Amino acid sequence: MNFSAQSTCLAISGGVGGAKLALGLSHVLEPGQLTVIGNTGDDFTHMGFYISPDLDTVMYTLAEVNNKDLGWGQAGESWNFLEAVKRMGGESWFQLGDRDLGTHVVRTQMLEAGKSLSEVTSHLCQQFGIKHQLVPMTDDPVATIVHTRSGEKLAFQHYFVRDRCMPEVTGFVFNGIDMAKPAPGFLSAMQEPSLAAIVVCPSNPFVSVDPVLKIPGVMEALGSGEAAVIAVSPIVGGQAIKGPAAKMMAELGMPQTALAVAQHYIKQYPGQVQGFVLDEKDRGLADEVEALGLSTIVTNTVMVTLQDRIDLARTVLNFSSEITPR
Numbered sequence: 001m002n003f004s005a006q007s008t009c010l011a012i013s014g015g016v017g018g019a020k021l022a023l024g025l026s027h028v029l030e031p032g033q034l035t036v037i038g039n040t041g042d043d044f045t046h047m048g049f050y051i052s053p054d055l056d057t058v059m060y061t062l063a064e065v066n067n068k069d070l071g072w073g074q075a076g077e078s079w080n081f082l083e084a085v086k087r088m089g090g091e092s093w094f095q096l097g098d099r100d101l102g103t104h105v106v107r108t109q110m111l112e113a114g115k116s117l118s119e120v121t122s123h124l125c126q127q128f129g130i131k132h133q134l135v136p137m138t139d140d141p142v143a144t145i146v147h148t149r150s151g152e153k154l155a156f157q158h159y160f161v162r163d164r165c166m167p168e169v170t171g172f173v174f175n176g177i178d179m180a181k182p183a184p185g186f187l188s189a190m191q192e193p194s195l196a197a198i199v200v201c202p203s204n205p206f207v208s209v210d211p212v213l214k215i216p217g218v219m220e221a222l223g224s225g226e227a228a229v230i231a232v233s234p235i236v237g238g239q240a241i242k243g244p245a246a247k248m249m250a251e252l253g254m255p256q257t258a259l260a261v262a263q264h265y266i267k268q269y270p271g272q273v274q275g276f277v278l279d280e281k282d283r284g285l286a287d288e289v290e291a292l293g294l295s296t297i298v299t300n301t302v303m304v305t306l307q308d309r310i311d312l313a314r315t316v317l318n319f320s321s322e323i324t325p326r
Ligand code: FO1
Pocket: 014, 015, 016, 042, 051, 052, 053, 054, 056, 057, 072, 073, 093, 094, 095, 096, 100, 157, 160, 161
Protein backbone atom coordinates (compact mmCIF):
# COMPACT_ATOMS: atom_id res chain seq x y z
CA MET A 1 0.00 0.00 0.00
CA ASN A 2 1.42 3.40 -0.94
CA PHE A 3 1.63 5.95 1.82
CA SER A 4 -0.56 8.71 0.39
CA ALA A 5 -2.26 11.83 1.73
CA GLN A 6 -5.24 9.59 2.59
CA SER A 7 -3.16 7.02 4.49
CA THR A 8 -2.92 6.87 8.26
CA CYS A 9 -0.08 5.91 10.56
CA LEU A 10 -0.02 4.43 14.03
CA ALA A 11 3.14 5.02 16.05
CA ILE A 12 3.91 3.08 19.23
CA SER A 13 6.05 5.03 21.64
CA GLY A 14 7.69 4.95 25.03
CA GLY A 15 9.49 8.05 26.32
CA VAL A 16 12.30 10.12 24.83
CA GLY A 17 13.41 8.13 21.73
CA GLY A 18 9.89 7.32 20.66
CA ALA A 19 8.73 10.89 21.24
CA LYS A 20 11.45 12.22 18.92
CA LEU A 21 10.20 10.11 16.01
CA ALA A 22 6.58 10.91 16.93
CA LEU A 23 7.47 14.61 16.60
CA GLY A 24 9.04 13.96 13.20
CA LEU A 25 5.90 12.11 12.08
CA SER A 26 3.72 14.98 13.35
CA HIS A 27 5.64 17.38 11.10
CA VAL A 28 5.20 15.15 8.07
CA LEU A 29 1.59 14.03 8.55
CA GLU A 30 -1.69 15.93 8.80
CA PRO A 31 -3.46 15.69 12.20
CA GLY A 32 -5.99 13.12 10.95
CA GLN A 33 -3.21 10.88 9.66
CA LEU A 34 -1.28 10.18 12.87
CA THR A 35 -2.18 8.41 16.10
CA VAL A 36 0.57 7.98 18.67
CA ILE A 37 0.02 5.23 21.23
CA GLY A 38 1.81 5.82 24.53
CA ASN A 39 3.00 3.12 26.93
CA THR A 40 1.29 3.35 30.31
CA GLY A 41 3.14 0.50 32.04
CA ASP A 42 5.39 3.14 33.67
CA ASP A 43 2.41 4.95 35.22
CA PHE A 44 2.14 5.18 38.97
CA THR A 45 0.59 7.17 41.75
CA HIS A 46 3.09 9.29 43.62
CA MET A 47 2.22 11.58 46.53
CA GLY A 48 -1.41 11.27 45.51
CA PHE A 49 -0.79 12.27 41.86
CA TYR A 50 -1.41 9.97 38.91
CA ILE A 51 1.78 10.27 36.83
CA SER A 52 1.97 8.97 33.26
CA PRO A 53 5.63 9.58 32.31
CA ASP A 54 5.59 8.33 28.71
CA LEU A 55 2.33 10.09 27.81
CA ASP A 56 3.77 13.24 29.37
CA THR A 57 7.05 12.97 27.46
CA VAL A 58 5.23 12.47 24.15
CA MET A 59 2.73 15.23 24.93
CA TYR A 60 5.39 17.78 25.91
CA THR A 61 7.47 16.79 22.87
CA LEU A 62 4.56 17.15 20.42
CA ALA A 63 3.76 20.51 22.03
CA GLU A 64 7.48 21.37 21.75
CA VAL A 65 7.64 22.37 25.43
CA ASN A 66 9.74 19.36 26.49
CA ASN A 67 12.82 19.71 28.65
CA LYS A 68 15.66 18.71 26.31
CA ASP A 69 18.28 18.62 29.04
CA LEU A 70 16.43 16.25 31.36
CA GLY A 71 14.66 14.21 28.67
CA TRP A 72 11.44 14.40 30.70
CA GLY A 73 9.29 17.21 32.10
CA GLN A 74 8.82 20.69 30.70
CA ALA A 75 11.32 23.29 29.49
CA GLY A 76 11.92 26.31 31.71
CA GLU A 77 10.89 24.31 34.77
CA SER A 78 11.14 25.61 38.35
CA TRP A 79 11.30 23.41 41.44
CA ASN A 80 9.63 25.36 44.24
CA PHE A 81 7.15 22.58 45.04
CA LEU A 82 9.92 19.97 45.22
CA GLU A 83 12.06 22.21 47.44
CA ALA A 84 9.10 22.80 49.74
CA VAL A 85 8.43 19.05 49.94
CA LYS A 86 12.10 18.39 50.78
CA ARG A 87 11.98 21.05 53.48
CA MET A 88 9.01 19.30 55.03
CA GLY A 89 10.91 15.99 55.03
CA GLY A 90 8.80 14.57 52.18
CA GLU A 91 9.82 12.23 49.37
CA SER A 92 11.99 13.85 46.73
CA TRP A 93 13.49 10.96 44.72
CA PHE A 94 10.93 11.52 41.96
CA GLN A 95 11.28 15.10 40.87
CA LEU A 96 8.07 16.96 40.12
CA GLY A 97 8.60 20.38 38.63
CA ASP A 98 6.13 23.21 39.22
CA ARG A 99 4.87 23.31 35.62
CA ASP A 100 4.78 19.54 35.32
CA LEU A 101 2.75 19.40 38.53
CA GLY A 102 -0.08 21.26 36.77
CA THR A 103 -0.45 18.28 34.41
CA HIS A 104 -0.51 15.73 37.25
CA VAL A 105 -2.99 17.72 39.36
CA VAL A 106 -5.46 18.14 36.50
CA ARG A 107 -5.06 14.54 35.34
CA THR A 108 -5.58 13.19 38.86
CA GLN A 109 -8.65 15.36 39.43
CA MET A 110 -10.22 14.36 36.13
CA LEU A 111 -9.56 10.65 36.74
CA GLU A 112 -11.05 10.95 40.23
CA ALA A 113 -14.09 12.62 38.68
CA GLY A 114 -14.59 9.50 36.56
CA LYS A 115 -12.97 10.46 33.24
CA SER A 116 -10.93 7.80 31.44
CA LEU A 117 -7.19 8.19 30.88
CA SER A 118 -7.95 8.58 27.15
CA GLU A 119 -10.36 11.45 27.85
CA VAL A 120 -7.89 13.12 30.19
CA THR A 121 -5.01 12.73 27.70
CA SER A 122 -7.13 14.22 24.92
CA HIS A 123 -8.06 17.16 27.16
CA LEU A 124 -4.44 17.82 28.19
CA CYS A 125 -3.27 17.63 24.56
CA GLN A 126 -5.97 20.12 23.56
CA GLN A 127 -4.74 22.55 26.22
CA PHE A 128 -1.28 22.31 24.66
CA GLY A 129 -2.71 22.89 21.18
CA ILE A 130 -1.62 19.44 19.94
CA LYS A 131 -3.53 18.58 16.76
CA HIS A 132 -2.45 14.95 16.33
CA GLN A 133 -3.92 12.12 18.37
CA LEU A 134 -2.07 10.90 21.47
CA VAL A 135 -3.79 7.87 22.97
CA PRO A 136 -2.80 5.74 25.98
CA MET A 137 -2.36 2.05 25.15
CA THR A 138 -5.21 1.25 27.54
CA ASP A 139 -7.54 2.94 30.01
CA ASP A 140 -7.15 -0.05 32.33
CA PRO A 141 -4.46 -0.30 35.02
CA VAL A 142 -1.26 -2.00 33.82
CA ALA A 143 1.94 -1.80 35.88
CA THR A 144 5.38 -2.89 34.72
CA ILE A 145 7.19 -4.83 37.42
CA VAL A 146 10.93 -5.40 37.14
CA HIS A 147 12.23 -8.74 38.40
CA THR A 148 15.79 -8.52 39.66
CA ARG A 149 18.69 -10.90 40.34
CA SER A 150 18.35 -10.34 44.09
CA GLY A 151 14.78 -11.64 43.90
CA GLU A 152 13.29 -8.24 44.56
CA LYS A 153 10.35 -7.23 42.37
CA LEU A 154 10.39 -3.52 41.76
CA ALA A 155 7.68 -1.17 40.60
CA PHE A 156 9.01 0.42 37.41
CA GLN A 157 9.67 3.93 38.72
CA HIS A 158 11.41 2.50 41.79
CA TYR A 159 13.73 0.56 39.47
CA PHE A 160 14.17 3.37 36.95
CA VAL A 161 14.34 6.58 38.95
CA ARG A 162 14.85 5.70 42.61
CA ASP A 163 17.37 2.88 42.01
CA ARG A 164 18.77 4.48 38.80
CA CYS A 165 18.41 1.20 36.83
CA MET A 166 21.19 -0.31 38.92
CA PRO A 167 19.58 -3.63 39.95
CA GLU A 168 20.33 -6.48 37.55
CA VAL A 169 17.14 -7.42 35.73
CA THR A 170 15.96 -10.97 35.09
CA GLY A 171 12.60 -10.25 33.48
CA PHE A 172 9.48 -8.11 33.40
CA VAL A 173 5.85 -8.66 34.30
CA PHE A 174 3.01 -6.39 33.26
CA ASN A 175 0.50 -6.58 36.09
CA GLY A 176 -3.09 -6.26 34.91
CA ILE A 177 -2.31 -6.79 31.22
CA ASP A 178 -4.48 -9.91 30.87
CA MET A 179 -7.55 -7.89 31.79
CA ALA A 180 -6.56 -4.76 29.86
CA LYS A 181 -8.32 -3.69 26.68
CA PRO A 182 -6.79 -1.42 24.05
CA ALA A 183 -8.03 2.16 24.59
CA PRO A 184 -10.94 3.05 22.26
CA GLY A 185 -8.74 5.38 20.14
CA PHE A 186 -6.11 2.65 19.82
CA LEU A 187 -8.71 0.14 18.66
CA SER A 188 -10.25 2.50 16.11
CA ALA A 189 -6.82 3.52 14.74
CA MET A 190 -5.92 -0.17 14.31
CA GLN A 191 -9.20 -0.88 12.52
CA GLU A 192 -8.96 2.15 10.22
CA PRO A 193 -9.06 0.90 6.59
CA SER A 194 -6.62 3.67 5.59
CA LEU A 195 -3.99 2.43 8.06
CA ALA A 196 -0.83 2.02 5.98
CA ALA A 197 2.04 2.09 8.49
CA ILE A 198 2.48 0.86 12.04
CA VAL A 199 5.71 2.30 13.36
CA VAL A 200 7.34 0.81 16.43
CA CYS A 201 9.40 3.80 17.52
CA PRO A 202 12.98 3.45 18.81
CA SER A 203 11.84 2.85 22.37
CA ASN A 204 12.89 0.21 24.88
CA PRO A 205 11.58 -3.12 23.46
CA PHE A 206 11.11 -4.75 26.88
CA VAL A 207 9.49 -2.06 29.00
CA SER A 208 8.07 0.44 26.47
CA VAL A 209 6.99 -1.54 23.39
CA ASP A 210 6.15 -4.98 24.82
CA PRO A 211 3.51 -3.65 27.27
CA VAL A 212 1.67 -2.07 24.31
CA LEU A 213 1.91 -5.06 21.97
CA LYS A 214 1.06 -7.58 24.68
CA ILE A 215 -2.36 -6.13 25.44
CA PRO A 216 -4.76 -8.92 24.45
CA GLY A 217 -6.03 -8.48 20.92
CA VAL A 218 -3.48 -5.86 19.83
CA MET A 219 -1.25 -8.09 17.69
CA GLU A 220 -4.28 -9.78 16.12
CA ALA A 221 -5.77 -6.39 15.23
CA LEU A 222 -2.46 -5.08 13.88
CA GLY A 223 -1.96 -8.21 11.81
CA SER A 224 -5.47 -8.23 10.33
CA GLY A 225 -5.00 -5.28 7.97
CA GLU A 226 -2.69 -4.44 5.10
CA ALA A 227 -0.44 -2.06 7.02
CA ALA A 228 3.21 -2.92 7.42
CA VAL A 229 4.62 -3.12 10.93
CA ILE A 230 8.04 -1.45 10.97
CA ALA A 231 10.33 -1.31 13.99
CA VAL A 232 13.11 1.23 14.38
CA SER A 233 16.06 -0.07 16.39
CA PRO A 234 16.66 1.74 19.68
CA ILE A 235 20.14 0.16 19.79
CA VAL A 236 22.78 1.86 17.67
CA GLY A 237 26.34 0.59 17.53
CA GLY A 238 25.69 -1.65 20.54
CA GLN A 239 24.38 1.15 22.73
CA ALA A 240 21.02 2.58 23.64
CA ILE A 241 20.74 6.24 22.65
CA LYS A 242 19.15 6.84 26.08
CA GLY A 243 17.98 4.61 28.89
CA PRO A 244 18.78 1.10 30.08
CA ALA A 245 17.85 -1.02 27.01
CA ALA A 246 21.44 -2.15 26.29
CA LYS A 247 22.15 -2.83 29.97
CA MET A 248 18.95 -4.88 30.19
CA MET A 249 19.94 -6.90 27.13
CA ALA A 250 23.29 -7.80 28.67
CA GLU A 251 21.61 -8.80 31.93
CA LEU A 252 19.03 -10.90 30.07
CA GLY A 253 21.88 -12.75 28.32
CA MET A 254 21.27 -11.18 24.92
CA PRO A 255 23.90 -9.59 22.71
CA GLN A 256 23.66 -5.78 22.86
CA THR A 257 22.92 -5.36 19.18
CA ALA A 258 20.20 -4.13 16.87
CA LEU A 259 20.07 -7.67 15.48
CA ALA A 260 19.10 -8.98 18.93
CA VAL A 261 16.29 -6.38 19.03
CA ALA A 262 15.00 -7.70 15.69
CA GLN A 263 15.24 -11.27 17.04
CA HIS A 264 13.31 -10.23 20.13
CA TYR A 265 10.43 -8.83 18.05
CA ILE A 266 10.37 -11.91 15.81
CA LYS A 267 10.33 -14.25 18.79
CA GLN A 268 7.66 -12.33 20.67
CA TYR A 269 5.47 -11.52 17.65
CA PRO A 270 6.11 -14.22 15.03
CA GLY A 271 5.11 -13.17 11.52
CA GLN A 272 3.79 -9.81 12.71
CA VAL A 273 6.70 -7.46 12.03
CA GLN A 274 7.68 -6.89 8.39
CA GLY A 275 10.24 -4.10 8.41
CA PHE A 276 13.28 -3.11 10.46
CA VAL A 277 15.22 0.15 10.40
CA LEU A 278 18.92 0.03 11.22
CA ASP A 279 21.27 2.92 11.82
CA GLU A 280 24.19 3.57 9.45
CA LYS A 281 26.53 2.40 12.22
CA ASP A 282 24.88 -1.03 12.05
CA ARG A 283 24.97 -1.38 8.26
CA GLY A 284 27.03 -4.56 8.78
CA LEU A 285 24.03 -6.25 10.44
CA ALA A 286 21.61 -5.67 7.55
CA ASP A 287 22.11 -9.07 5.89
CA GLU A 288 21.56 -10.91 9.16
CA VAL A 289 18.38 -8.93 9.88
CA GLU A 290 17.16 -9.63 6.32
CA ALA A 291 17.92 -13.31 6.88
CA LEU A 292 15.40 -13.25 9.75
CA GLY A 293 12.77 -12.47 7.13
CA LEU A 294 12.55 -8.74 7.77
CA SER A 295 12.78 -6.13 5.02
CA THR A 296 15.57 -3.87 6.21
CA ILE A 297 16.72 -0.35 5.51
CA VAL A 298 19.77 1.48 6.77
CA THR A 299 19.54 5.19 7.53
CA ASN A 300 20.49 7.76 10.15
CA THR A 301 18.32 7.00 13.18
CA VAL A 302 20.15 9.20 15.67
CA MET A 303 17.81 12.18 15.96
CA VAL A 304 19.77 15.20 17.13
CA THR A 305 17.96 17.98 15.27
CA LEU A 306 14.32 18.49 14.31
CA GLN A 307 15.36 17.88 10.69
CA ASP A 308 16.76 14.45 11.73
CA ARG A 309 13.36 13.60 13.24
CA ILE A 310 11.54 14.71 10.10
CA ASP A 311 13.97 12.90 7.79
CA LEU A 312 13.62 9.63 9.72
CA ALA A 313 9.81 9.98 9.74
CA ARG A 314 9.80 10.42 5.93
CA THR A 315 12.17 7.50 5.42
CA VAL A 316 10.06 5.19 7.58
CA LEU A 317 6.82 6.16 5.82
CA ASN A 318 8.39 5.66 2.39
CA PHE A 319 9.75 2.31 3.55
CA SER A 320 6.26 1.27 4.67
CA SER A 321 4.96 1.69 1.13
CA GLU A 322 7.73 -0.48 -0.30
CA ILE A 323 6.90 -3.45 1.88
CA THR A 324 4.62 -5.99 0.27
CA PRO A 325 1.47 -6.70 2.28
CA ARG A 326 1.33 -9.98 4.17
N1 FO1 B 1 13.04 10.53 35.37
C1 FO1 B 1 14.12 10.60 36.17
O1 FO1 B 1 15.15 10.02 35.84
N2 FO1 B 1 14.07 11.29 37.38
C2 FO1 B 1 12.96 11.93 37.77
O2 FO1 B 1 12.94 12.52 38.86
C3 FO1 B 1 11.81 11.91 36.91
C4 FO1 B 1 10.64 12.59 37.22
C5 FO1 B 1 9.58 12.59 36.31
C6 FO1 B 1 8.42 13.32 36.56
C7 FO1 B 1 7.36 13.31 35.67
C8 FO1 B 1 7.46 12.57 34.50
O3 FO1 B 1 6.43 12.58 33.62
C9 FO1 B 1 8.60 11.83 34.22
C10 FO1 B 1 9.67 11.85 35.12
N3 FO1 B 1 10.84 11.13 34.86
C11 FO1 B 1 11.90 11.18 35.69
C12 FO1 B 1 10.98 10.34 33.64
C13 FO1 B 1 10.38 8.95 33.69
O4 FO1 B 1 10.07 8.45 34.90
C14 FO1 B 1 11.14 7.92 32.86
O5 FO1 B 1 11.94 8.51 31.89
C15 FO1 B 1 10.20 7.01 32.14
O6 FO1 B 1 9.31 6.34 32.95
C16 FO1 B 1 10.93 6.01 31.24
O7 FO1 B 1 10.38 6.14 29.98
